[in-house]
Amino acid sequence: MLSLLVFVSFSINAQVAYSPLVEDIVSETTETTITELEEPLTGNVPTIIDGEEYTIETRHAYQEGNQMAAQWIFERLEEYGYEPYYHEFEDDGQNVIAEKTGTEYPEQQYIICGHYDDMPSGPVAPGADDNASGTVGTLEAARVLAEYETKYTIIFALWDEEELGLVGSEYYAEEAAANGDDIKGVINMDMIAWESQGDFECSISTNSLSDELTDDFVDVLDVYTPDIEPNYISSTASDHASFWNEGYPALLLIEDMDDFNEYYHTVDDDMDILNMEYFEKLTRAGLAGITTFAMDYFVNLQHEPIASGPETGGREAVLVTDSSHTYDSGEDAPRLYYSVDGGDYQYLNPVETNEDTLTFLIPGQSMGTEVEYYFAVQGEEDDFIATLPSGGRGISPPGTEAPDETFSYLVDEIYFANQCSNTLPKPIEDNETTYDTIEITQSGTVMDVDVKVHLNHTYDGDLNLIMEGPAEDPVALSLGNGGSGDGYINTIFDDEAEQDIGDGSAPFTGHYQPEGSLSVHDGLTMAGDWIFKVSDDGYSDEGTLNEWCVTIQYEPGFQTQVENNKATEGGMHLYPVPAKDRLHINFHMEETSSAIIEVKNMRGRTVKTLANKKFSRGHYQMYTTVRDLPAGQYLLTLQTDNKQRTKKFVVNH
Numbered sequence: 001m002l003s004l005l006v007f008v009s010f011s012i013n014a015q016v017a018y019s020p021l022v023e024d025i026v027s028e029t030t031e032t033t034i035t036e037l038e039e040p041l042t043g044n045v046p047t048i049i050d051g052e053e054y055t056i057e058t059r060h061a062y063q064e065g066n067q068m069a070a071q072w073i074f075e076r077l078e079e080y081g082y083e084p085y086y087h088e089f090e091d092d093g094q095n096v097i098a099e100k101t102g103t104e105y106p107e108q109q110y111i112i113c114g115h116y117d118d119m120p121s122g123p124v125a126p127g128a129d130d131n132a133s134g135t136v137g138t139l140e141a142a143r144v145l146a147e148y149e150t151k152y153t154i155i156f157a158l159w160d161e162e163e164l165g166l167v168g169s170e171y172y173a174e175e176a177a178a179n180g181d182d183i184k185g186v187i188n189m190d191m192i193a194w195e196s197q198g199d200f201e202c203s204i205s206t207n208s209l210s211d212e213l214t215d216d217f218v219d220v221l222d223v224y225t226p227d228i229e230p231n232y233i234s235s236t237a238s239d240h241a242s243f244w245n246e247g248y249p250a251l252l253l254i255e256d257m258d259d260f261n262e263y264y265h266t267v268d269d270d271m272d273i274l275n276m277e278y279f280e281k282l283t284r285a286g287l288a289g290i291t292t293f294a295m296d297y298f299v300n301l302q303h304e305p306i307a308s309g310p311e312t313g314g315r316e317a318v319l320v321t322d323s324s325h326t327y328d329s330g331e332d333a334p335r336l337y338y339s340v341d342g343g344d345y346q347y348l349n350p351v352e353t354n355e356d357t358l359t360f361l362i363p364g365q366s367m368g369t370e371v372e373y374y375f376a377v378q379g380e381e382d383d384f385i386a387t388l389p390s391g392g393r394g395i396s397p398p399g400t401e402a403p404d405e406t407f408s409y410l411v412d413e414i415y416f417a418n419q420c421s422n423t424l425p426k427p428i429e430d431n432e433t434t435y436d437t438i439e440i441t442q443s444g445t446v447m448d449v450d451v452k453v454h455l456n457h458t459y460d461g462d463l464n465l466i467m468e469g470p471a472e473d474p475v476a477l478s479l480g481n482g483g484s485g486d487g488y489i490n491t492i493f494d495d496e497a498e499q500d501i502g503d504g505s506a507p508f509t510g511h512y513q514p515e516g517s518l519s520v521h522d523g524l525t526m527a528g529d530w531i532f533k534v535s536d537d538g539y540s541d542e543g544t545l546n547e548w549c550v551t552i553q554y555e556p557g558f559q560t561q562v563e564n565n566k567a568t569e570g571g572m573h574l575y576p577v578p579a580k581d582r583l584h585i586n587f588h589m590e591e592t593s594s595a596i597i598e599v600k601n602m603r604g605r606t607v608k609t610l611a612n613k614k615f616s617r618g619h620y621q622m623y624t625t626v627r628d629l630p631a632g633q634y635l636l637t638l639q640t641d642n643k644q645r646t647k648k649f650v651v652n653h
Contacts, residue, residue, distance in 0.1 A: 014216075014298055014299070014300040015219060015298065015299055015300075015301070015386060015388075015390040016216065016219040016220050016222075016223050016292060016297060016298060016390070017297045017298065017299045017325075017379075017384040017385060017386040018223055018384060018385050018386070018393060018395075019292075019295070019297050019383055019384040019385075020383075020395065021148075021295075021383055021384075022224065022288060022291050022292055022295070022297060023224060025144055025145070025148065025287065025288075025291050026224050026225075026284045026287055026288045026291070028144045029140050029144060029280065029283050029284050029287055030280065031276045031277065031279075031280050033140060033143070034136050034137075034140060034276075034279060034280060034283055035276065037076070037136045037139055037140070038128065038132055038133070038136050038271060038274075038279075039271065040056065040072065041056060041059075041069065041072070041116075041132045041135060041136065042056070042126040042127065042128045042132050042270065042271055043055050043056045043057040043058075043065075043126055044126070044270070044271050047072060049068055049071050049072050049075065050071060050075075054068055056068055056069050056072065057123060057124055057125075057126075058118070058122070058123055058124060058125035058126075059116055059117050059118040059125060059127055059132075060117065060118060060119060060120070060121050060122070060125050060163070061093070061117045061160065061161045061163065061164055062121065063121075063123065063125075065125075066116075066117055066160070067092075067094075069116055069117075070086070070094050070096050070116065070158075070160065073096045073116060073135070073139065073158050074086070074096050076139055076142075076143075077096070077098040077139075077142060077156070080098075080142055080143050080146045081146045082098035082099070082100070082142065082146070082156075083098070083099075084096055084097060084098040085097055085098075087168075087171075087172060089160075089167070089168065089171040090167075090171075091161075093160045093161045093167055093168050093171070094160050094168075095157060095158060095159050095160050095168045095169075095171075095172055096116070096157075096158040096160075097155065097156070097157050097158075097172075098142055098155075098156045099153060099154070099155055099156070100142075100145060100146075100150060100153065100154040100156070100294075101153050102150055102151050102152040102153040102154075102294065103149050103150065103151055104151040104152075104296075105151055105152045105153070106153050107153070107182055108152050108153065108182045108184055109152065109153045109154070109155050109181060109182060109183050109184065110152055110153070110154055110155070110183075110184055110185050110186075110187075110290060110293045110294050111154075111155040111156075111157055111183060111185070111186040111187070111243075111250075112137075112138055112141050112154065112155075112156060112157070112186075112187045112189070112286060112289075112290040113134075113138055113155075113156070113157035113158065113159060113169070113186065113187070113188050113189070113239060114131055114133075114134025114135045114137060114138045114158060114159070114188065114189040114190055114239075115131050115134065115135070115158070115159040115160070115161075115162030115163070115168070115169070115190065115238075115239055116131065116132075116135045116158045116159065116160065117159075117160050117161055117162055117163050117164075117168075118130060118131065118132070118163065118269075119163050119265040120265055120266065120267065122267070124267045125267065125269075126267070126269060126270045126271070127269055128193065128269050128270050128271045128273070128274055129191050129192075129193045129194045129255075129261050129263070129264075129269050129273070129274060130190070130191045130261070130264060130265065130269060131162070131189075131190050131191060133189070133191060133192045133193035133274070133279060133282075134188075134189035134190045134191065134192055135158055136283065137189040137192055137282065137283040137286045137287075138156055138157070138158060138189060138286075139156075139158075140283050140287060141154075141156065141286060141287045141290050141291075142156040144287060145287075145290075145291065145294075148291075148295075150291075150294035150295050151294065151295055151296045152184065152293065152294045152295075152296065153294075154290060154294050157169075157172065159172070159239050162190075162238065162239055166238070166239055166241060166242050168239075169239035169242040169243070170242040170245070172242070173242040173243050173245065173246045173248065174242075174246060176246065176248075177246035177247070177248075183243065183248045184213075184249070184293070185210075185213040185248075185249050185250065185251075185293060186240055186243045186248060186249070186250035186251070187217070187250075187251060187253060187286055187289050187290055188238055188239050188240035188250060188251065188252045188253065189252075189253050189254075189282070189283075189286050190238040190239070190252060190253075190254050191254050191255050191261065191264075192253060192254065192255055192278075192279060192282035192283065192286075193255070193274040193275060193276070193278065193279035193282070194255045194259070194260075194261035194273070194274065194275065194278075195255060195256070195259065195275035195278035196259055196275070197256070197259045199229065199256075199259075200227050200228055200229060200278060200281065201228075201229045201230070201231060201256040201258075201259070202228055202229070202230050202231075202253065202254065202255055202256055202282060202285070203230070203231055203232070203233045203252075203254050203255065203256055203257040203258075204217070204218070204230050204231070204232055204233070204251055204252065204253060204254075205232075205233045205234060205235040205238070205240065205251065205252035205254065206232060206234070206251045206252075207234065207244055208485075208505040209244060209247070209248075209249050210244070210249040210250055210251050211504075211505055212249070213249040213250070213251060214232075214251050215499070216292075216293070216298065217251060217289045218230055219390075220285075220288050220289045220292050221285055221288070221289075222391075223288075224284065224285070224288040225281055225282075225284050225285045225288060227281060228281055228282065228285055231256065231257075231258075232503065233257050235252065235257075238252050238254070240252045253282065253285065253286055253289075255278075255282070261273075296324065296325075297384050298323075299321075299323050299325060299377065299384075299386040300321075300322040300323045301319060301320070301321060301322075301323075301375065301377070301386065301388040302319070302320040302322055303317070303318065303319050303320070303375065303388055303407070304318065305407050305409070306362075306371075306373075306407065306409045307409060307416060308409045308410040308411075308412065308414040308447070308553065309409075309410075309411075309412075309414055309415065310367065310411070310412065310413050310414075311411070312364050312365060312366060312367060312411055313364040314361050314362060314363055314364045315361070315362045315364075315371075315409070316359055316360070316361055316362075317336055317359070317360045317361075317362055317373065317375075318357060318358070318359050318360075319334065319336070319357075319358045319359075319360070319375050319388070320356055320357050320358075321334070321356045321357075321358065321377060322356060323356075325379055325380075325384075326379070326380040327377045327378060327379065327380060328377075328378045328379065328380050328382065328398070329380075331397070332378045332382070332395075332396055332397050332398055333349055333350070334349070334350060334358055334375065334376065334377045334378075334398070335347045335348065335349060335375070335376045335377075335397070335398060335399055336348045336350075336360040336362070336373055336374070336375050336376075337373060337374055337375075337376065337399060337402065338362050338371055338372065338373040339371070339372045339373070339406075340365060340369060340370075340371055341369055341370055342370075342372075345402060347397075347399075348360050348361070348362070360375075365411045366411065367411055367412060368410075368411065368412055368580075368581045369410070369411045369412075370408060370409075370410050370411075370627070371408060371409055371410075371411070372406045372407065372408045373406060373407050373408070374387055374388060374389060374392060374399070374402060374403055374406045374407060375387060375388045375399070376392055376394070376398040376399020377398060377399075378395060378396070378397075378398035378399075382395060382396055385398045385399065387399050387402075387403050389403045389405045389406060389407065390403060391403035391404050391405070412555065412581070413555055413556055414447060414553060414554065414555050415444070415553070415554055415555075415556060416551065416552070416553050416554075417440075417442065417444070417526070417551070417552045417554060418549060418550070418551045418552075419438050419440060419549065419550060420438070420452075420547060420548070420549035421436050421437075421438050421532070421547065421548055421549070423436060423437075424436060424545055424546060424547055424548070425544050425545060425546045425547075426544070426545045427542065427543075427544055427545075428455065428457055428463070428534055428536050428542060428543040428544060428545055429536060429542055430536055430538065430539045430540065430541065430542060431536060431537065431538070431539060432535070432536055433533055433534070433535040433536075434533070434534045434535075434536075434545055435531060435532070435533055436531070436532045436545065436548065437529050437530070437531050437532075438529070438530045438531075438532075438548075438549075438550055439528070439529055439530075440470075440526055440527055440528065440529075440530060440550075440552075441527060442526070442527060442556075443525065443526070443527045443556070444525070444526045444527070444552070444554035444555060444556045445523060445524070445525065445526070445554055445555040445623070445624055445625060446469075446521045446522055446523065446524050446525070446526045446552055446553075446554055447522060447552075447553040447554055447555060447625075448495075448518075448519075448522065448552070448553040449469075449518040449519075449521050449522075449550065449551070449552055449553075450492055450493065450494045450518070450550075450551040451467055451477060451492070451493040451514075451518065451532075451548065451549070451550055451551075452490065452491065452492050452493075452547070452548060452549040452550075452551065453465065453477070453488045453490075453491045453493070453532075453547070453548050454488065454489060454490050454491070454546045454547040454548070455487060455488050455534065455543055455544060455545045455546055455547075455548075456486065456487045456543045456544050456546065457486060457487055457488075457536075457541065457542070457543030457544075458486055458541040458542065458543060459483075459484055459485075459486075459538060459541035460481060460482025460483065460484075460485045460486065460487065460488070460506040460507075460508070461480055461481070461482055461483045461484065461485075461538075462480070462536050462537050462538035462541055463478070463480070463482070463534055463535070463536060463537075463543075464476070464478070464479045464480060464533075464534070464535045464537065465477040465478045465479075465488070465532075465533070465534050466532075466533045466534075466535075467493075467518075467530065467531065467532050467533070467550075468530070468531040468533070469520075469521045469524070469528070469530055470524070470525055470526070470527060470528025470529060470530065470613070471520075471521065471524045471525070471528075471609060471612055473520040473521060473524075474516075475514060475516040475517065475518055475520060475521075476514065476515040476516040477493045477501070477514040477515065477516070478493075478501045478508075478512075478514065478515060479515055480537075481501055481502055481504070481506075481508075482504075482505065482506030482507075482508060483506065484506075485505060485506020485507055485508075486506060486507055487506060487507040487508070487543070488506075488507065488508045489507045489508065489509045490509060491508045491509060491510070491512060492510065492511045492512070493512060493513075493514040493518065494511050494512070494513065494514075494518075495513060495514070495517055495518050495519055496513075497511035497512050497513045498511070498513075499511070499512055499513065500512065500513045500515075501513060501514060501515060502515065522628075523608050523609075523610070523624060523625065523628065524609060524610065524611075525610070525611055525613075526552050526554050528613070530550050532545075532548045555582075555623075555625060572585070572586070572587040572588075572636075572638060572645050572647050573585075573586040573587070574586075574636060574647050574649050577649050577650055578649070578650035578651060578652035579626045579649060579650070579651050579652070580626070580651075580652060580653055581625065581626065581627055582623045582624065582625055582626060583623060583624055583626050583636075583649060583651075584622075584623045585597070585610075585622050585623065585624070585636065586619070586620070587619075587620055587638055587645070588618070588619050588620070589615045589616065589617050589618055589619075589620065589640070590617065591617050592614065592615065592616050592617050593614070593615060593640040593641045593642065594612075594613065594614045594615075594640065594641055595611065595612075595613070595614075595615050595638060595639065595640045596609070596611065596612045596637075596638075596639045597609070597610040597611040597612075597622075597636070597637070597638050597639075598610065598636070598637050598639075599624075599629070599634055599635070599636055600634065600635045600636075600637060601632075601634060601635075602632075602633050602634070602635065604635070607629065607634070608624070608628075608629070610622065610624050626651045627653070629651050630651070631651050631652050631653050632650070632651060633648060633649075633650055633651075634648070634649055634650075634651060635647070635648055635649075636648075636649060
C-alpha cells in the first residue's frame with residue numbers, strides 16, 4: 001500500500017550572500033591595474049628595485065632575476081601597507097608572505113597564493129602566464145583589500161621554486177601543520193591569463209577534502225563573475241597539492257585545461273599572448289572568493305517546502321536562519337514574497353519570531369491555484385542580502401528582485417506517495433546487473449518523482465544506476481561516478497537538487513540531480529512496475545543493494561474503470577472544453593487491447609503520453625493536468641490494436 005503525505009525533506013542552503021561591498025571591491029581590479037603589475041614582473045618594462053632600475057628578464061629559481069623578483073614583490077606589499085617577510089627555506093629559496101589579521105577570528109586563516117618562479121631555465125623567461133598571472137592575481141587581492149577589515153586572517157603568499165617540485169609551498173604547508181595553524185581554505189592561482197577559444201571557461205582542481213570550499217567558491221563565481229564557466233579537474237601539479245598533503249582544504253584556479261597555453265615553459269610566454277579581458281575576470285574571481293570567505297558573507301537558511309495539496313486555508317512557511325549573522329529587524333526585516341498564478345509578488349513579514357525561527361502565513365487560496373514564493377533576509381548593517389532559493393537581489397528593502405528559481409505549491413487534489421522495495425537486500429556482483437521492482441497499484445498522474453538509494457560497494461566507479469517507470473522510460477541516475485569511493489548512502493536523486501551527481505564524491509550522501517531527468521515520468525500514470533537496475537561493469541569489487549524507494553507527487557484518479565460513462569460504445573468524450581487546469585477523458589474499450597493515449601499538437605507531434613498499456617473491455621475515465629501546455633488547440637488520440645480515435649480540444653489558461 002502507498003502511504004500519503006510522506007515527508008518532504010528540508011531545503012538547507014548554506015549560500016553566498018550578495019554584498020554590494022564585495023561587488024565594489026571586485027570592481028577595483030581592472031585591466032589597467034593588472035597590466036601595471038604584469039609589465040614589470042615579466043620584464044616588458046624596467047622597474048625600480050631597492051632604489052635602482054632593473055629589468056626582470058627571468059624568474060627561474062637559479063637566476064639572479066628570481067631573487068630580484070622576490071624583492072620587487074616584497075616592495076609592492078610594503079607599498080600597500082603590509083609588513084611582509086621572507087619565508088626562507090633550503091637552497092636559498094624564499095617565499096614572500098604578507099598577513100592581514102582578522103578582526104573576529106584572527107587565529108583562523110584563508111590563503112590566496114601563486115608561485116612567482118618560472119621556466120625555462122635560461123636567461124630569458126618572461127613567464128607571463130606561468131605564473132606572473134597568478135602572482136599578479138595575489139598582489140591585486142592584497143592591494144585592493146589593504147583598506148578593508150576582514151573577520152578572518154588572510155595570508156597573501158607568493159611561492160618560490162614551484163617549478164622545481166612545489167618546494168616553497170611544501171615547506172610552508174609542512175611548517176603550518178607542525179605549528180597547528182588553522183587554515184580554513186587555500187585559493188591557489190596558477191596560469192589565469194590564456195584563453196584562445198572565447199568561451200571564458202576555467203578549470204578548478206579539487207578533491208573530496210575540498211568539496212565544501214570548492215562549492216562555495218563556485219557559488220561566488222555565480223554571484224560576482226557569472227561570465228566565467230568552471231569545469232573540474234584533479235591535478236597535483238601546483239601548490240594547492242602541498243596543502244592537500246597536510247590535510248588542508250585547497251583548490252586550484254587555472255585556465256581551461258582543454259585550452260592549454262601552447263607557449264607554456266617557453267621564452268614566448270610573454271604578455272602579447274595573454275587574453276587580458278579573461279585575465280581580469282579570473283583575477284576578480286580570486287579576489288571575490290577570498291573577500292567573501294574572509295568577510296564571512298555566507299548565510300545558512302533552512303526551509304521545509306510547502307507541500308501541494310487540497311487545503312484551501314492559509315499555509316505556514318517556516319524559515320530557520322541558522323547563521324552567525326544578525327538580520328535587520330526594523331523596516332527591512334526578513335520577508336516572504338509570494339505570487340498567485342503568475343501574478344505580481346506581494347510580501348509578508350513574519351507573524352511569529354522565535355530566536356532564529358521565523359513563521360510566515362501565506363493567505364488561503366482557492367482550488368486550482370498555484371503559489372510561488374521565496375524568502376529574503378538582509379544584514380543588520382545593510383551590507384548583504386540573501387534569498388532562499390538563492391540568486392535574488394535587492395537591498396533596503398531586501399529581495400525585491402526574485403531569484404530565477406522559487407518554491408511553489410498547488411492547491412489541488414495532489415498527494416505524495418512513498419514506496420520502498422520489500423525484496424531487499426540483494427547482492428551486487430561483478431560484471432552483473434541487479435534488478436529490483438516496486439509495483440504500484442494505485443492510480444494517479446505523476447507530478448514529480450524522487451528516488452532514494454542505499455547501497456554499499458567497494459568501487460562506485462564500476463556502477464551504473466538506472467530506473468525505469470511504468471511507461472518504460474529508463475532514466476540514468478548515475479553512470480560510473482565516484483571512482484574508488486564506497487557507496488550511495490541514503491542518496492536522493494531529485495531533479496530539483498542543487499548539485500549534479502557527477503560533481504559529487506563518494507560515498508554519495510544527500511540530494512543530487514540525476515544524470516538523466518526524472519521529469520520524463522511527469523504527466524504519466526504512476527500505476528505499474530518501477531524497476532531499479534544497478535550494473536557492475538568491473539571485477540574484484542562487489543556490494544549490496546540494501547534499499548531503494550520511489551517518492552511520487554501525484555494527482556489521484558489517473559484512470560478508473562466505471563459502470564456508466566458519457567462515451568458511447570466505441571466513442572470518446574472530453575470535458576471541460578476549453579480546459580484550463582485539467583482535462584477529463586471518458587472512453588470505452590470494445591475489447592481487451594493494448595492502447596496508447598497521447599496528446600498531440602496540431603502538427604501531429606506528441607507532447608504528452610498519458611497511457612501505454614493493456615486495457616480490459618469496459619468504460620474508463622481518466623484526467624490529466626494541462627497546466628504544462630501552452631494555450632492553443634490540441635488533439636487527443638487513442639490508438640488500439642485495431643483502430644485510432646481522435647478528438648480535438650482547446651487549452652485556455
